[in-house]
Amino acid sequence: MQVLDAVRAELGEHGYDGLTMDAVAARAGVHRATVYRRWGDVGGLLADVFDAASGDDWEPTDTGSLEDDLAALNDEIQAAMTAQPSIMAALIAASFRSEKAAHAQQRLWEDRYTRCEIVVSRAVRRGELPPRTDARRLLIAATAPLYHHLVLLRTSPDPRLPGHAARTAALAAAAGAFAEPPPAGDI
Numbered sequence: 001m002q003v004l005d006a007v008r009a010e011l012g013e014h015g016y017d018g019l020t021m022d023a024v025a026a027r028a029g030v031h032r033a034t035v036y037r038r039w040g041d042v043g044g045l046l047a048d049v050f051d052a053a054s055g056d057d058w059e060p061t062d063t064g065s066l067e068d069d070l071a072a073l074n075d076e077i078q079a080a081m082t083a084q085p086s087i088m089a090a091l092i093a094a095s096f097r098s099e100k101a102a103h104a105q106q107r108l109w110e111d112r113y114t115r116c117e118i119v120v121s122r123a124v125r126r127g128e129l130p131p132r133t134d135a136r137r138l139l140i141a142a143t144a145p146l147y148h149h150l151v152l153l154r155t156s157p158d159p160r161l162p163g164h165a166a167r168t169a170a171l172a173a174a175a176g177a178f179a180e181p182p183p184a185g186d187i
Helices: 002-014 021-028 032-039 042-054 066-082 087-095 099-125 135-152 161-174
Strands: none
Touching: 002 021, 002 032, 002 042, 002 087, 021 032, 021 042, 032 042, 042 087, 042 099, 066 087, 066 099, 066 135, 066 161, 087 099, 087 135, 099 135, 135 161
8 A cells, every 4th residue: 555655656746758667666655566566567566556436435416405415515526626736637637548447437437427327316216317227427517517618728717617517417307307218118
């Protein structure tokens, strides 16, 4: 774990371009041969950082309403993306430069979307959403504005954006925008 902590620290301080196996080994207090033998290259280190995040016990907040659950999720995303140093932003950037990191990031996103499906399930049970609401499409619509503003446009964080994006997605979902049509035999 100390090696992965060293990777996160190095990424935060120096970004992907400044991340080296030797610096990670020095920061972790292990011999560089150990790092090379275990991880092979920077991509291997990054893949393990992503995979370690999948092994945590994080679950989305249950506030009692879809809009507030989505807003809480968006608040977490905005906080992670704007933290200094932003490990999340550095990992996203690194995934464009390392195939191993890109595959690990895909696994992490799959894990997070799967965990977040409960937000939609709870909303369906509470009667806030149609029964056949596509959780993945709704979650992407709710969170995409944050990534668009913070990553693509590189705008300053807007404290209203997490709630606004959540409200927009929740209203669209309640109106059936993300509902799958019933199977042909059910019509």
